[in-house]
Amino acid sequence: xxxxxxxxxxxxxxxxxxxxxxxxNKRGVQLEAIAEICYQQxxxxxxxxxxxxxMESVEKILSLRDVFHHIQLAxxxxxxxxxxxxQGPIQDIIYEDLGMFGIDETMGLDVAGLYGTIGQTNFGDxxxxxxxxxxxxxxxxxxxxxxxxxxxxxxxxxxxxxSTRVAQILNEDLAHEDTGVKRFSIFDIK
Amino acid sequence: xxxxxxxxxxxxxxxxxxxxxxxxNKRGVQLEAIAEICYQQxxxxxxxxxxxxxMESVEKILSLRDVFHHIQLAxxxxxxxxxxxxQGPIQDIIYEDLGMFGIDETMGLDVAGLYGTIGQTNFGDxxxxxxxxxxxxxxxxxxxxxxxxxxxxxxxxxxxxxSTRVAQILNEDLAHEDTGVKRFSIFDIK
Amino acid sequence: xxxxxxxxxxxxxxxxxxxxxxxxNKRGVQLEAIAEICYQQxxxxxxxxxxxxxMESVEKILSLRDVFHHIQLAxxxxxxxxxxxxQGPIQDIIYEDLGMFGIDETMGLDVAGLYGTIGQTNFGDxxxxxxxxxxxxxxxxxxxxxxxxxxxxxxxxxxxxxSTRVAQILNEDLAHEDTGVKRFSIFDIK
Amino acid sequence: xxxxxxxxxxxxxxxxxxxxxxxxNKRGVQLEAIAEICYQQxxxxxxxxxxxxxMESVEKILSLRDVFHHIQLAxxxxxxxxxxxxQGPIQDIIYEDLGMFGIDETMGLDVAGLYGTIGQTNFGDxxxxxxxxxxxxxxxxxxxxxxxxxxxxxxxxxxxxxSTRVAQILNEDLAHEDTGVKRFSIFDIK
Numbered sequence: 087x088x089x090x091x092x093x094x095x096x097x098x099x100x101x102x103x104x105x106x107x108x109x110x111n112k113r114g115v116q117l118e119a120i121a122e123i124c125y126q127q128x129x130x131x132x133x134x135x136x137x138x139x140x141m142e143s144v145e146k147i148l149s150l151r152d153v154f155h156h157i158q159l160a161x162x163x164x165x166x167x168x169x170x171x172x173q174g175p176i177q178d179i180i181y182e183d184l185g186m187f188g189i190d191e192t193m194g195l196d197v198a199g200l201y202g203t204i205g206q207t208n209f210g211d212x213x214x215x216x217x218x219x220x221x222x223x224x225x226x227x228x229x230x231x232x233x234x235x236x237x238x239x240x241x242x243x244x245x246x247x248x249s250t251r252v253a254q255i256l257n258e259d260l261a262h263e264d265t266g267v268k269r270f271s272i273f274d275i276k
Numbered sequence: 277x278x279x280x281x282x283x284x285x286x287x288x289x290x291x292x293x294x295x296x297x298x299x300x301n302k303r304g305v306q307l308e309a310i311a312e313i314c315y316q317q318x319x320x321x322x323x324x325x326x327x328x329x330x331m332e333s334v335e336k337i338l339s340l341r342d343v344f345h346h347i348q349l350a351x352x353x354x355x356x357x358x359x360x361x362x363q364g365p366i367q368d369i370i371y372e373d374l375g376m377f378g379i380d381e382t383m384g385l386d387v388a389g390l391y392g393t394i395g396q397t398n399f400g401d402x403x404x405x406x407x408x409x410x411x412x413x414x415x416x417x418x419x420x421x422x423x424x425x426x427x428x429x430x431x432x433x434x435x436x437x438x439s440t441r442v443a444q445i446l447n448e449d450l451a452h453e454d455t456g457v458k459r460f461s462i463f464d465i466k
Numbered sequence: 467x468x469x470x471x472x473x474x475x476x477x478x479x480x481x482x483x484x485x486x487x488x489x490x491n492k493r494g495v496q497l498e499a500i501a502e503i504c505y506q507q508x509x510x511x512x513x514x515x516x517x518x519x520x521m522e523s524v525e526k527i528l529s530l531r532d533v534f535h536h537i538q539l540a541x542x543x544x545x546x547x548x549x550x551x552x553q554g555p556i557q558d559i560i561y562e563d564l565g566m567f568g569i570d571e572t573m574g575l576d577v578a579g580l581y582g583t584i585g586q587t588n589f590g591d592x593x594x595x596x597x598x599x600x601x602x603x604x605x606x607x608x609x610x611x612x613x614x615x616x617x618x619x620x621x622x623x624x625x626x627x628x629s630t631r632v633a634q635i636l637n638e639d640l641a642h643e644d645t646g647v648k649r650f651s652i653f654d655i656k
Numbered sequence: 657x658x659x660x661x662x663x664x665x666x667x668x669x670x671x672x673x674x675x676x677x678x679x680x681n682k683r684g685v686q687l688e689a690i691a692e693i694c695y696q697q698x699x700x701x702x703x704x705x706x707x708x709x710x711m712e713s714v715e716k717i718l719s720l721r722d723v724f725h726h727i728q729l730a731x732x733x734x735x736x737x738x739x740x741x742x743q744g745p746i747q748d749i750i751y752e753d754l755g756m757f758g759i760d761e762t763m764g765l766d767v768a769g770l771y772g773t774i775g776q777t778n779f780g781d782x783x784x785x786x787x788x789x790x791x792x793x794x795x796x797x798x799x800x801x802x803x804x805x806x807x808x809x810x811x812x813x814x815x816x817x818x819s820t821r822v823a824q825i826l827n828e829d830l831a832h833e834d835t836g837v838k839r840f841s842i843f844d845i846k
Contacts, residue, residue, distance in 0.1 A: 155567055171551055189573065192576045
């Protein structure tokens with residue numbers, strides 16, 4: 087009977103943002119902590135970075151359809167690994183976060199690439215050197231019963247993408263100072 | 277003396293769009309031909325696709341900084357190969373468009389990925405099956421003195437990215453019909 | 467008590483090959499069907515392709531650690547979706563194989579890229595135009611109770627990687643005919 | 657008259673290795689310096705890493721066709737930028753190594769991915785934090801008349817790929833200790 091209702095597969099960007107925010111919060115991640123990594127990365131290069139533009143970038147990225155699919159799948163894989171629902175060798179490989187397992191990084195690189203290649207090398211840095219919330223998730227994932235194998239990479243990738251978006255905005259501002267031309271509306275920073 | 281003027285490295289999105297359009301025209305590519313591939317791909321899946329939304333997508337993509345760098349480098353590599361300026365084996369490999377040479381596809385995949393993975397598989401289809409302007413560039417590149425080794429891939433990748441953007445817009449419209457909620461301004465389709 | 471035994475996380479290449487073969491067979495995929503796509507793709511370009519070299523390539527790829535992780539995770543995600551174990555919107559998105567869902571393609575592109583970019587565009591062609599076993603898996607996945615959302619992409623990606631490996635071998639043979647030099651053992655085709 | 661000789665487009669792996677080595681030496685890069693980054697990265701994780709296995713990995717990677725194309729193109733783009741041969745804005749963007757220019761990183765990610773995703777995140781770390789020879793190339797590139805915009809990324813990517821290959825070998829050894837089974841010849845580490 088329940089199955090006669092048509093399934094909802096496509097969500098609006100506001101719906102996706104809200105579901106993503108709820109999922110991240112439930113898995114222990116506040117959006118401010120993601121924006122903080124972005125702020126730390128970009129304020130090294132420029133004095134004009136505000137926490138507001140970092141937070142706005144994180145929010146915009148959380149409304150993208152690809153990012154919605156990544157966060158929802160990543161959070162569920164981690165939960166299913168915590169509940170030992172995978173059969174075969176992949177259960178322990180995910181749960182123990184084997185160093186040579188790289189599908190979490192594959193997903194992270196995909197998210198980070200939505201704002202270009204610079205996002206992907208930023209993600210590599212965050213992944214290897216584990217800044218802020220990424221380190222806290224990674225450490226917590228070593229505790230008994232907790233698995234953050236996929237979540238730490240997705241969170242790092244969102245920070246890397248936000249960081250690249252902020253750099254794009256700063257470059258656009260810089261270019262406009264040079265020309266004095268006002269902005270063309272269809273070319274807003276995506 | 278000429279070098280005392282500071283070099284201009286960063287351009288506004290409108291400037292980048294205009295330089296890209298000029299470069300593509302000079303190498304024999306009209307924007308309408310790129311929009312046409314996008315239209316042919318998407319009108320298979322939906323009756324709601326217009327040529328206008330395809331053209332708008334192509335224009336928006338041509339204003340992105342990463343795409344600006346790709347088009348400008350691709351057009352110059354092809355020109356330098358036509359003028360036999362490369363030293364060593366790479367001159368003939370590029371000029372003859374060796375089948376196992378894949379850096380043109382690497383650049384195409386990077387452009388296509390700016391709107392997500394679906395763009396990358398769309399690009400693979402265009403690259404292997406050579407639709408419309410991509411086929412015409414590829415064929416012309418076999419003539420004496422003409423090299424389109426990089427340009428055909430970049431053009432195919434822009435079409436693939438535009439195609440994915442149009443699909444995103446159609447999905448957003450569909451999702452809004454479901455909810456009846458009006459759009460949230462910060463979540464415009466990028 | 468069971469947990470006191472150290473977990474096995476790292477497998478030999480032969481073990482990985484055998485587990486992968488068993489998993490693919492269980493999900494309805496014979497290795498010959500993957501080799502067949504590879505053969506169909508490469509015999510278009512050369513008369514020197516044998517089914518043996520295609521099969522050898524498929525087997526070698528099935529022994530790679532990254533491919534092991536991809537196949538094992540892909541098969542388990544499909545099974546868990548069949549058993550309705552995912553919570554939230556991602557259950558229906560995976561089970562119904564939503565067109566805009568692209569993480570299966572992200573994983574496929576990663577596998578296909580192990581033998582270079584040409585593998586990735588080959589994969590795009592297979593993904594869009596659905597050759598052989600990929601089409602059969604995709605069609606079967608529409609039946610009630612069956613989900614092949616991830617498996618068809620992984621299988622297509624293995625075929626694409628094998629296809630690229632075969633092309634590399636043919637090119638190496640061609641290059642040796644030119645030089646008459648015998649092969650240097652450390653440079654075997656990987 | 658010269659053009660009647662058929663062009664040589666396909667090289668053996670030994671030829672490609674030797675041409676690559678010569679090109680790197682000419683641009684100031686010794687293979688030992690690339691192997692050193694690999695050694696520094698992997699000796700953090702294991703005591704069983706030798707400089708020999710790092711060097712063997714670098715040599716093997718330098719014989720791959722995709723890597724041959726990348727090194728040959730990268731070295732030529734840098735040389736052509738030094739000689740101011742590019743027309744339009746891309747000349748200064750490459751020569752000055754603009755921070756938002758990412759095609760050098762796109763090429764690096766492609767090389768690094770030949771041994772899997774872990775190679776790509778290793779590359780991100782090397783790219784952002786600039787270890788050893790990568791830092792020296794990057795610094796030298798700021799001097800008048802020298803451009804290493806593409807070379808430093810390709811060199812970092814080769815180090816990252818070698819590093820991943822070494823990790824794969826260590827894992828294979830580890831897996832064999834567990835099983836006591838002897839190696840299956842067709843499954844040598846690629």
